Amino acid sequence: MKSIRVLPASLLIASFVAPAFAETGDAPRRLDPVVTTATPGAAPLADIPMSVSVIGTDALKLADAFLGAEDITDLLTGVDAAVANGTQVAFQIRGIGAVDHQALTPTAAAVYADGVYLATNVQTGLMLYDLERIEVLKGPQGTLYGRNASGGAINFITAKPGNDQTRYVRAGYGNFNRVDLGGAYGTALDNGFSYRLAGRYLARDAALDNTAGPEDAGGVRDEFGLRLGLRWENAGGGELLVRTHYEEDNGINAAPRNDSLDLGDHEIAVAGDGLQDTDNAFYGVSAEYSRPVGRWDLTSLTAFEGYAQQYGFDFDGAVALFGNPDFNANLAYDRSFRQYSQEIRLQTDWAGGHTLFGLSGSVDDFSQTYTIWCGVLDPQTLLGTCPYVGAGSRAGPTPVSPGTAMSLVTDINQSRTALAAFTYNEFDLTDRMTATLGLRVTDERIEGHGSGRHVFDDGTVGYNNVGGLGLAVGSNEIDETRLSGNAALSYDVGPGRAYASVSNSYKSGGFNGEVQNNVTHFTDEGLFDAESVTAYELGYKARPTDTLSWSLAAFWQDYDAPQARIFVNFPLPDGSSITSNSLSNLDAATVYGAEAEMTWQPADGLTLDAGLTVLDTAIDQTTNIGGNAAAFDGNPLPFAPDVSATLGGRYEVALTPGVDASLAVHAKYRGDYYLDPEGLDARMQAGFTTLQAEAAFQFADTGLGVTIWGRNLTDEDYALSGYGFIGYNTFRSDPRTFGVRLDYSF
Numbered sequence: 151m152k153s154i155r156v157l158p159a160s161l162l163i164a165s166f167v168a169p170a171f172a173e174t175g176d177a178p179r180r181l182d183p184v185v186t187t188a189t190p191g192a193a194p195l196a197d198i199p200m201s202v203s204v205i206g207t208d209a210l211k212l213a214d215a216f217l218g219a220e221d222i223t224d225l226l227t228g229v230d231a232a233v234a235n236g237t238q239v240a241f242q243i244r245g246i247g248a249v250d251h252q253a254l255t256p257t258a259a260a261v262y263a264d265g266v267y268l269a270t271n272v273q274t275g276l277m278l279y280d281l282e283r284i285e286v287l288k289g290p291q292g293t294l295y296g297r298n299a300s301g302g303a304i305n306f307i308t309a310k311p312g313n314d315q316t317r318y319v320r321a322g323y324g325n326f327n328r329v330d331l332g333g334a335y336g337t338a339l340d341n342g343f344s345y346r347l348a349g350r351y352l353a354r355d356a357a358l359d360n361t362a363g364p365e366d367a368g369g370v371r372d373e374f375g376l377r378l379g380l381r382w383e384n385a386g387g388g389e390l391l392v393r394t395h396y397e398e399d400n401g402i403n404a405a406p407r408n409d410s411l412d413l414g415d416h417e418i419a420v421a422g423d424g425l426q427d428t429d430n431a432f433y434g435v436s437a438e439y440s441r442p443v444g445r446w447d448l449t450s451l452t453a454f455e456g457y458a459q460q461y462g463f464d465f466d467g468a469v470a471l472f473g474n475p476d477f478n479a480n481l482a483y484d485r486s487f488r489q490y491s492q493e494i495r496l497q498t499d500w501a502g503g504h505t506l507f508g509l510s511g512s513v514d515d516f517s518q519t520y521t522i523w524c525g526v527l528d529p530q531t532l533l534g535t536c537p538y539v540g541a542g543s544r545a546g547p548t549p550v551s552p553g554t555a556m557s558l559v560t561d562i563n564q565s566r567t568a569l570a571a572f573t574y575n576e577f578d579l580t581d582r583m584t585a586t587l588g589l590r591v592t593d594e595r596i597e598g599h600g601s602g603r604h605v606f607d608d609g610t611v612g613y614n615n616v617g618g619l620g621l622a623v624g625s626n627e628i629d630e631t632r633l634s635g636n637a638a639l640s641y642d643v644g645p646g647r648a649y650a651s652v653s654n655s656y657k658s659g660g661f662n663g664e665v666q667n668n669v670t671h672f673t674d675e676g677l678f679d680a681e682s683v684t685a686y687e688l689g690y691k692a693r694p695t696d697t698l699s700w701s702l703a704a705f706w707q708d709y710d711a712p713q714a715r716i717f718v719n720f721p722l723p724d725g726s727s728i729t730s731n732s733l734s735n736l737d738a739a740t741v742y743g744a745e746a747e748m749t750w751q752p753a754d755g756l757t758l759d760a761g762l763t764v765l766d767t768a769i770d771q772t773t774n775i776g777g778n779a780a781a782f783d784g785n786p787l788p789f790a791p792d793v794s795a796t797l798g799g800r801y802e803v804a805l806t807p808g809v810d811a812s813l814a815v816h817a818k819y820r821g822d823y824y825l826d827p828e829g830l831d832a833r834m835q836a837g838f839t840t841l842q843a844e845a846a847f848q849f850a851d852t853g854l855g856v857t858i859w860g861r862n863l864t865d866e867d868y869a870l871s872g873y874g875f876i877g878y879n880t881f882r883s884d885p886r887t888f889g890v891r892l893d894y895s896f
Contacts, residue, residue, distance in 0.1 A: 189417050194250035199586050199640045199649045201288035201302075201687070201703065203229075203747070208757070208800055210281055212814060212842055214320075214891065215859040217352070217371065217884075218275045219261070219306065222284060226819050227794045228745060228763035229286060232433060232825075234881055235483075236369075236428065236461060237275030240871075243288050244705070245741045245767045245790030246301030246683055248713035249826060249871060250733055253518065254486060254564060254663035255713070258301035258681075260291065264308055264393055266436050266453040269298075269489050269514055269566075273432065276288065277375045277397050280334045280348035282309045288745075289685045289705065292634025292655030293574050293588030296510070300657045310391065311336050311344035311381040324859075324889020328354040328371075331604040343382035349376045357884045358404050361413065363422035363470050369404030373397065375561055388441020388448075399430035406872075408467035409832065411472050415867035416885040423526050424464030424480030425716040432457045449495045459485040465522065467879040476536045478524045478878055489514035506574040516564045520664050523557040532557050532605050539876070541604045544622075544667060546615030553606040558614070562600035562663045569593045582642040586651075589635040594658060599625030602666030620669025632656055633791040646692040656682040657713065662732045678733040684708045700748040709739040712787070714827045715873070736827065737771040737785055755803055761796040769827060785829030791821035791837065810848040817841045825872035825880065833878060838866045855893040862886050 195202060205213070209225055216222070220231040220239045232240045234251035241247060241259035248255055253272045261274045262268060268274055284306055291299040309316070319333035329352070336346030356368030375397035405420040436453035462482030471477040472517045490513050497506035515638060521527075525535030533556050541555035549555065572590035579585055602614040602622035612623035638651035659680040660669065669675045689703035715736045743765040750758045767790045771783040786792075798816030805811045821837045824830075844859040862884060869880040 166689055185300060197379075199584070199638045199647075199651060201689075201745075203286045203288070205284040205286070207283070208814070209816075210283070210861075211846070211857075212816060212844060213278060213281070213284075213753075214857075215842070215844070215861055215887075215889070216278050218566060219278060219304075220275060221278075221861075222286075222304075225796065225798075225816060226286060227747070227761035227796050227818075228288060228765070230789050230791070231819065231870075232789050233275070234873075235463070236401075237399065237430075238271045239275040240271055241274065241301070241304060242789040243286075243302035244707065244743065244763070245765050245787045246707065246709065247789065248657070248681075248715070248733065249788045250713070250715050251486075251873065252663045252733070253483075254296040254516065254562070254660055255733055256658055256660075258657050258683075260295045260297075260299035260303040261296075262303065262305040263395075263434075264436060265305065265438070265451055266434065266455060267295075267491065267512070268455065268514075270487060270516065271486065272459060272487070273455070276306065276432070276795075277350065277352075277373060277399075278306070278311050279332055279350035279831040280346075280377060282307045288685065289707075290634070290636075290653045290655035290683045292653065293572055293590050293656070294508075294840065296567065296570050296572070296590055296634070297592050297632075297655075298657050300681060301657045308377060308379070308393070309334065309346060309348065311338070311346040311379045313338045313344070315344070315346060318893055320891055320893050322352075322857075322889050323893035325887055326355045326357050328352075328887070328889055330889070330891065336379070344383075346379040346383045347377070348745065350374065356402075356404070357416070357887070358882060359417045360405070360422070361417055362419035364425055366402045367405045367420050367422050367425055367464065368418060370402040372401040373399040385439070386441070388439055391438045392435070393438075394435040395430045395433065399428055399432075401428050402426070403461055403463045404881065405429055405464040406467040406881050408471065408876075409465075409466055409878040409880070410471060415865070416882060418882065419468060420464040421469045421478075422464070423478070424462060426462040428461040430457065430459045443496070446496045446498045449493075449497075451491075451493045452488065453491045455491075456488045459483065459487075459488070462521075465879075466527060466876055468582065468877075471876050476524060477534060477539055479522055479538055479540070479875065480524070480527065480534075481520065481522045482527075484519040484521075485517065487514065487516045495683040495713050502578045504576040508570075508572045508574075510568075510570045510572075512566075512568050514566050516562075516566075518560075518562050518663055520560040520562075522665070527557075531609065532559060533607060537607075540665075544602070544604055544614040544665075545612060545618050546668075547618040548615075549606075550612035551606040551610035553608040553610065555604045556607050557605040558602070558665060559605065559611075560600065560602045560664060560666050562598060562661065562666075562682070564596065564661055564663070564733050565600040566597075567595045584640050586636065586638040586640070588637070588702055590634065591631065591633055593631045594629075595627070596628040596658070596660055598627070598661040598672070600661075600663075600666060600672070602671065614665075614667050615669075616667040618668075622666040622668050622671055624669060624672030626661070626672045626674070626677065628677065630658070632680070632682075634682075641744055646677065646690055647670055648690045649688070651687045651689075652684065653681065653687075655682045656680050659713075664732075676732075678713055679711055679735045680737065681709070681713050682712045683710070697751040698749070700746070700750075702744070702746050704744045705742065709741060709787075711735040711737070712739050712769070712827075714782075714788075716827075734775060736769055736771055736782060737773050737777070739768060741765065741767045741787070741790070742771065756799065756801045758799040759796070760798075763794045765790055765792055765794075781828050785827055786824055788826050791799065791823040793819070793837075795819045805847075808850045810850065812846045812848075814846075815841070815843045825869055826874075835869045838868050839864055840866055853895045855895070857891045857893065858888075859891065860886070860888040863888075 247258035322330035334348035338344035358368035434455040523534035640649035
């Protein structure tokens with residue numbers, strides 16, 4: 151059993167509030183104060199000593215053309231996403247975040263939907279529809295968001311039932327035969343009850359060009375979602391909000407591209423024997439209840455989240471590497487996940503401050519079967535039509551059969567229990583100076599068990615035993631108790647507010663959930679440890695005027711035991727080798743940088759926004775990993791471009807007394823970044839710029855609107871993520887997409 155008790159001495163805090171995307175009202179247009187719920191109570195961004203960006207109403211109009219949650223990074227500086235296996239998203243905030251595709255790896259940016267934590271990276275690529283706003287917290291969030299928020303937190307907030315709801319239907323069509331349908335309807339009754347039903351359907355043909363096989367290997371979209379909200383404003387002296395959702399993804403995941411192939415932009419080349427339909431279902435329900443209890447406000451959030459998932463793709467990204475048809479690999483996942491959570495908060499205002507106390511708990515269970523084969527799979531015997539190149543090396547020095555090892559099958563089950571107590575406090579030290587102090591204690595217990603097997607052509611099944619170290623079957627458990635939190639001082643200097651802060655959070659350790667090579671997989675040495683980040687920041691936020699909002703911040707982050715996927719070569723029987731990998735820990739890393747954001751309204755109807763993040767990241771490695779420390783020491787962190795910048799604008803005008811028009815354009819530049827921590831030039835994505843735009847026309851008094859939109863108008867082909875297997879494989883971005891959408895609001 152691996153037992154760790156870590157109580158860091160340092161306290162912590164938030165960073166800095168970045169200005170939000172402008173939201174304008176009726177003429178004359180002004181920049182309205184943006185309100186966020188990133189802290190215990192809703193408050194203007196300018197008054198919160200935390201680093202928060204809010205994607206509000208205007209920016210979400212651009213998001214109507216988005217495919218998934220990862221697309222929001224086009225609107226933010228210092229935030230990127232590594233996307234693998236179709237829709238598994240690992241958000242990177244200010245360079246922090248393990249780039250990993252296995253579902254058991256929590257993301258360093260904690261992702262929430264309406265305040266409910268989404269515990270695996272399978273859920274983080276959620277379908278976007280009927281959103282009110284998106285809040286992005288930069289820097290460690292160890293007090294209110296707890297574990298797995300070492301980089302920050304992202305909260306997707308949907309539209310609530312209530313009075314004056316927007317109701318609409320939408321229908322759109324775009325290139326690659328994209329069909330996009332959506333709508334929302336709700337009403338409020340006199341007794342304080344209201345409801346809202348929203349949904350979206352999205353279908354699209356393959357966007358990548360498969361030059362060597364079936365067209366569908368380029369990725370097919372076929373998904374829908376439904377969400378129902380019920381609200382009682384007079385429920386036992388308080389308010390009850392119940393939300394339930396269900397989404398399905400029935401498309402086909404795009405295959406990766408192998409770097410040994412000479413292909414053009416947005417091209418892949420796979421035979422298609424790994425082509426599989428996706429069968430993903432996501433569902434959940436939550437109940438949020440709030441009421442006053444004396445001078446305190448009580449909030450309870452009870453939630454259930456789950457999914458069932460079956461999918462796969464061509465793993466090697468090629469037809470027959472090096473002319474050998476046995477250098478072929480296809481994989482399939484079969485997963486299920488259930489999570490139950492409960493959080494209770496009590497908070498109050500008092501003379502000179504605010505205090506919150508909270509308790510939270512969650513229980514989750516995960517299971518997965520992971521199968522790799524060569525050629526065409528027989529679903530009954532699990533044999534392919536050729537031997538998977540890695541199966542023989544895993545049979546061990548004394549195979550259990552004289553036959554040929556053909557396929558690999560890995561099972562893993564993991565359960566987790568997490569309990570936490572936390573407090574968040576604000577103290578008015580003087581009329582101008584405010585102190586913030588937060589602490590959280592988290593106790594986490596993780597239990598895992600599983601096995602790794604290979605299937606011979608005579609039907610024999612044996613456990614993997616690479617190196618003869620012992621059969622790949624076992625179990626283990628992890629116990630951790632950790633203290634995290636934040637501390638800050640902010641000072642009102644008249645035209646703005648200056649602050650200094652320190653904050654800390656951690657990301658859980660755990661089990662590697664994919665190929666299990668031998669008995670060491672479940673020993674303490676085969677697990678990956680927790681990582682932690684302590685961040686220090688100085689900043690200044692100008693108090694927003696009617697036309698201008700801006701902020702500056704400088705930060706330094708101490709990154710301890712960064713989790714990283716490490717690639718190791720295993721010998722093959724013929725003297726060659728195959729690359730296997732697992733999630734491990736580097737020694738340390740440092741991140742420092744600066745951010746600036748601005749929103750400016752130079753004239754009525756015209757709003758401009760700009761952002762800039764400058765980063766410097768470096769891995770500090772002295773311990774040998776895979777026999778080599780120098781391969782990592784001094785390298786930048788993956789998905790951490792040294793520069794990211796956004797520039798956008800929206801112009802709204804009345805074309806005629808009956809027709810209003812708007813034009814929005816938003817560009818983002820990302821500098822060079824590496825796809826993994828080894829820092830190899832062959833695994834570097836060169837800098838690029840993406841451009842999004844829309845032109846909309848609203849017809850007064852009819853509720854009708856027409857929008858023409860475009861994404862990636864620069865037609866950039868860039869890597870979404872990568873992994874090593876007989877060369878290097880990368881998942882690719884979509885090419886230029888565009889379409890038209892009709893809206894009717896009522």
